[in-house]
Amino acid sequence: MSFLDQLNPQQREAVETTEGPVLILAGAGSGKTRVITYRIAYLIEHMGVMPESILAMTFTNKAAAEMGERVEKLVGGLSIAKPLISTFHSFCVRVLRRDIEALQIPSATPGQPPIGHTKKFVIYDESDQQSVVKGIMKRLGVDDKQLTPRTVLSRISWAKNHMLDPRELYLQSADPKNEKIAHLFEQYRKELRKANALDFDDLLLEATRLLKSAAHVREYYNRRFQYLLIDEYQDTNRPQYELMRMLAGEQHNVCAVGDEDQSIYSWRGADIRNILEFEKDFPEAKIIRLEQNYRSTQNILQAASSVVANNLRRKGKNLWTARQGGTKIGYYEAPDGENEALFAADHVAKYLREAAERGETPRAAVLYRTNSQSRLFEEAMRRYGLKYKVVGGFSFYERSEIKDMISYLKVIQNPDDSISLLRVINTPTRGIGKSTIDTIERLALETGLSLWGALGEAIRRQLLPQRALAAVKNFQQLIVEAQAILSGTFAEKLENSVDPGEPLAPAEAETEPAAEDDAAAFDPNELDNTAFDFGGAYTGDAADSSLGVPPAVVQEEDRASRPLPGRRDAGATTASTADLLKFLIDRTGYIKLLEAEETPESFSRIENLRELVNAAMDSRDRGETLDQFLDHAALISDADDYDERSQITLMSLHAAKGLEFPLVFLSGLEEGLFPHSRTMLQPDDVEEERRLCYVGMTRAMDQLILTRAVYRRRYGTDLPEASVPSRFLEEVPIQLVEELGKRRSTSNVSTGHLGTAALGSLPRAQSRGPAGLSPAAYDAGDTHYSYEDEDQSATWKRSGVPASRQKPTVPAKPYNSIENIAEFFASRGKKFTVGKIPVEEPTGKRGFRPGQKVRHPKYGEGTVYQREGEGEQAKITVQFPRFGLKKLVEKYAQLERA
DNA sequence: CCCTGGTCCCAACTT
DNA sequence: GGGACCAGGG
Numbered sequence: 001m002s003f004l005d006q007l008n009p010q011q012r013e014a015v016e017t018t019e020g021p022v023l024i025l026a027g028a029g030s031g032k033t034r035v036i037t038y039r040i041a042y043l044i045e046h047m048g049v050m051p052e053s054i055l056a057m058t059f060t061n062k063a064a065a066e067m068g069e070r071v072e073k074l075v076g077g078l079s080i081a082k083p084l085i086s087t088f089h090s091f092c093v094r095v096l097r098r099d100i101e102a103l104q105i106p107s108a109t110p111g112q113p114p115i116g117h118t119k120k121f122v123i124y125d126e127s128d129q130q131s132v133v134k135g136i137m138k139r140l141g142v143d144d145k146q147l148t149p150r151t152v153l154s155r156i157s158w159a160k161n162h163m164l165d166p167r168e169l170y171l172q173s174a175d176p177k178n179e180k181i182a183h184l185f186e187q188y189r190k191e192l193r194k195a196n197a198l199d200f201d202d203l204l205l206e207a208t209r210l211l212k213s214a215a216h217v218r219e220y221y222n223r224r225f226q227y228l229l230i231d232e233y234q235d236t237n238r239p240q241y242e243l244m245r246m247l248a249g250e251q252h253n254v255c256a257v258g259d260e261d262q263s264i265y266s267w268r269g270a271d272i273r274n275i276l277e278f279e280k281d282f283p284e285a286k287i288i289r290l291e292q293n294y295r296s297t298q299n300i301l302q303a304a305s306s307v308v309a310n311n312l313r314r315k316g317k318n319l320w321t322a323r324q325g326g327t328k329i330g331y332y333e334a335p336d337g338e339n340e341a342l343f344a345a346d347h348v349a350k351y352l353r354e355a356a357e358r359g360e361t362p363r364a365a366v367l368y369r370t371n372s373q374s375r376l377f378e379e380a381m382r383r384y385g386l387k388y389k390v391v392g393g394f395s396f397y398e399r400s401e402i403k404d405m406i407s408y409l410k411v412i413q414n415p416d417d418s419i420s421l422l423r424v425i426n427t428p429t430r431g432i433g434k435s436t437i438d439t440i441e442r443l444a445l446e447t448g449l450s451l452w453g454a455l456g457e458a459i460r461r462q463l464l465p466q467r468a469l470a471a472v473k474n475f476q477q478l479i480v481e482a483q484a485i486l487s488g489t490f491a492e493k494l495e496n497s498v499d500p501g502e503p504l505a506p507a508e509a510e511t512e513p514a515a516e517d518d519a520a521a522f523d524p525n526e527l528d529n530t531a532f533d534f535g536g537a538y539t540g541d542a543a544d545s546s547l548g549v550p551p552a553v554v555q556e557e558d559r560a561s562r563p564l565p566g567r568r569d570a571g572a573t574t575a576s577t578a579d580l581l582k583f584l585i586d587r588t589g590y591i592k593l594l595e596a597e598e599t600p601e602s603f604s605r606i607e608n609l610r611e612l613v614n615a616a617m618d619s620r621d622r623g624e625t626l627d628q629f630l631d632h633a634a635l636i637s638d639a640d641d642y643d644e645r646s647q648i649t650l651m652s653l654h655a656a657k658g659l660e661f662p663l664v665f666l667s668g669l670e671e672g673l674f675p676h677s678r679t680m681l682q683p684d685d686v687e688e689e690r691r692l693c694y695v696g697m698t699r700a701m702d703q704l705i706l707t708r709a710v711y712r713r714r715y716g717t718d719l720p721e722a723s724v725p726s727r728f729l730e731e732v733p734i735q736l737v738e739e740l741g742k743r744r745s746t747s748n749v750s751t752g753h754l755g756t757a758a759l760g761s762l763p764r765a766q767s768r769g770p771a772g773l774s775p776a777a778y779d780a781g782d783t784h785y786s787y788e789d790e791d792q793s794a795t796w797k798r799s800g801v802p803a804s805r806q807k808p809t810v811p812a813k814p815y816n817s818i819e820n821i822a823e824f825f826a827s828r829g830k831k832f833t834v835g836k837i838p839v840e841e842p843t844g845k846r847g848f849r850p851g852q853k854v855r856h857p858k859y860g861e862g863t864v865y866q867r868e869g870e871g872e873q874a875k876i877t878v879q880f881p882r883f884g885l886k887k888l889v890e891k892y893a894q895l896e897r898a
Numbered sequence: 899c900c901c902t903g904g905t906c907c908c909a910a911c912t913t
Numbered sequence: 914g915g916g917a918c919c920a921g922g923g
Contacts, residue, residue: 678910
């Protein structure tokens with residue numbers, strides 16, 4: 001076993017202790033992933049364990065994919081079968097897609113279908129959940145100012161994560177408000193059941209319930225999975241914990257890996273007790289500590305350890321590193337958020353240059369507490385012409401045009417999904433207005449039918465005015481046809497239909513011959529994989545180990561249970577998701593309408609839709625069904641779009657978990673931002689913030705830089721507010737720190753801690769350099785990110801406005817030039833097709849500034865009050881003596897100097 | 899019915 | 914900075 005030689009004794013023990021429960025307390029950077037992957041390889045190669053009987057749970061799809069690749073490298077070629085490496089949520093989806101119907105209970109009325117979710121369930125994301133709650137509150141007349149849907153939802157999620165049902169939540173309620181929430185929770189559950197939908201929390205909850213209540217299902221998984229590994233164990237919640245217990249079976253071959261100092265998801269129900277009390281759950285457990293850090297320098301490790309040492313709820317550990325010394329922790333105190341970002345951009349630019357000279361592959365990360373902070377850093381990077389990637393924020397699948405199409409697909413898969421139905425019933429507009437929808441909703445309420453059911457009923461009973469009736473029929477037809485296309489019964493449906501409606505656009509059939517798809521989607525080779533089938537209908541996992549998408553097995557079962565199984569039957573044609581999308585886009589005229597708009601936004605939306613079709617084609621090539629495509633879309637997460645090839649990454653601290661970078665910026669170290677204001681009242685929450693800080697600091701390999709803005713704007717337009725340095729700064733030993741961006745002499749403080757030195761002992765003016773100081777007096781190389789170059793500081797002084805309220809102009813490319821827009825899209829992983837966008841002319845000619853006198857053709861003379869935006873979008877507010885304040889678009893306003 | 903523009907209120911982390 | 918909602922005109 002040559003690869004074992006690469007491990008230290010503790011790591012090796014962790015790998016070789018294969019039988020019985022093991023808890024690996026893996027400090028930051030201690031080679032956790034290496035241990036897990038080697039352990040899997042060891043089980044397969046050395047212990048002769050069948051790969052498919054190993055199950056590893058991770059937190060993100062990305063982590064699962066990476067782990068899969070690393071295992072593959074270690075044992076590659078040994079076997080076609082693979083261990084299943086998946087996120088908890090993806091795993092639960094596949095369990096449910098297979099067996100959720102075992103949870104159904106027979107209907108009280110004979111002859112009625114059983115009650116409960118079917119295999120065709122859809123997954124509701126947060127906005128779907130929000131719509132459900134809003135709808136219920138509206139129906140019940142709950143004032144949504146006293147009780148916001150947000151509050152209700154977070155309480156519902158809290159209850160679910162603690163495995164409380166509405167009744168239990170009600171019994172726990174101490175006041176009418178919480179009783180109301182419990183009631184809404186009950187309605188919410190009913191609504192989801194009616195829609196055959198599950199939310200994220202339900203995925204874990206229902207899978208757990210299924211394993212608990214259906215012995216045959218549980219036994220199946222226990223037989224199948226003999227070895228269980230759980231990553232990030234400190235962040236598991238109650239349902240995940242119970243799932244683990246159930247999957248552990250009687251053999252208890254559980255290997256949990258985690259670090260209590262990195263528990264950062266308690267707000268999602270993660271229970272730190274799971275890791276602190278593992279030994280109680282499994283008295284025979286072996287505990288192994290990995291305390292050598294291979295990632296960071298001693299300075300970084302010591303700084304991070306000093307911070308987290310202030311927490312009381314921890315086991316405590318002695319993390320050490322062989323990398324003595326190292327660069328000091330940098331600290332930069334910026335006058336404002338913009339400057340903070342420019343400092344980072346400048347520093348990164350320099351770092352990239354130097355690393356390139358040394359022949360290294362540079363990688364830097366800017367970490368922040370809240371995603372909204374990314375904007376400033378993005379702008380700064382763009383001004384410096386740096387390529388960067390943002391992880392998180394709004395994802396592809398959250399864009400409205402994508403959500404529209406996904407909603408169509410969800411309705412086609414499961415027409416009872418009323419939330420999706422409402423989204424698309426009049427998108428694009430087809431004459432189904434508010435009153436029509438009201439009528440259908442009322443009918444649904446009266447009859448207990450879903451909206452889709454009520455819609456059919458309304459048509460049958462002619463309950464709508466002629467015009468609306470026709471529109472609704474049209475919509476129904478669209479969905480029915482799409483369903484027929486999907487199931488391959490399209491031709492049949494057409495024949496049986498009394499009114500076939502418009503014929504299917506011929507382009508469809510021509511561009512994508514159905515027969516070809518058929519062949520691609522149902523490659524006979526794929527069936528051969530069942531040779532590796534283990535213990536029943538479950539097939540190999542080759543297809544999904546990387547993305548955690550449910551495996552071919554679901555498809556297998558679908559085919560078997562479908563009334564028209566003959567995928568090679570003459571005449572029957574099965575369509576792929578991509579075909580379906582093309583059909584929808586064509587029939588709804590969605591792209592045509594966007595084309596007609598001819599705006600940059602509409603073009604970019606078209607691009608997005610093309611991208612979606614591409615994604616669907618990839619999905620088809622993997623042999624996935626519509627279910628699987630939708631599951632993937634629902635479960636893909638923000639952290640998944642981290643690309644390690646990117647040299648500069650901007651992301652939240654949470655998203656950075658598990659990653660490492662030579663250079664790390666930890667920004668916004670201000671009380672109220674980090675630690676966040678919503679956490680500052682509860683000691684436990686502050687401890688979690690501190691752990692988050694620890695996670696952030698320990699991402700750094702060679703250099704860590706902490707930054708803070710003295711003034712920060714909380715909302716776009718508000719005045720900036722003065723900030724107080726984060727308490728975490730004070731917890732970093734000052735001797736490990738070097739202050740950046742000021743004269744060395746002022747940072748020469750030998751005792752005390754950083755926060756006190758930075759704030760307490762230095763007068764404000766001095767920390768930004770004495771007035772009138774020439775740049776030469778600053779440390780060479782640390783000057784050009786500062787705005788305090790002579791020419792600019794002159795402008796500031798003249799206007800007398802605090803520096804933090806001015807938008808400085810930075811020498812760089814014009815901000816909204818075509819290249820920069822394209823670059824911006826590229827950095828977000830989007831293609832941007834340049835349509836007809838006028839190239840920006842330099843704004844110098846017009847560029848009116850506050851205080852200037854101007855003349856307007858209609859309003860006469862006035863004084864410029866303020867200016868917002870740049871270039872094309874620049875708006876200026878002008879005070880006209882007779883007309884008051886007017887906000888004008890500079891480009892159109894025909895202003896002249898007066 | 900649909901679109902527009904104005905106003906109000908919000909803004910933590912994420913599977 | 915922006916999403917949700919509403920009023921009012923086409």
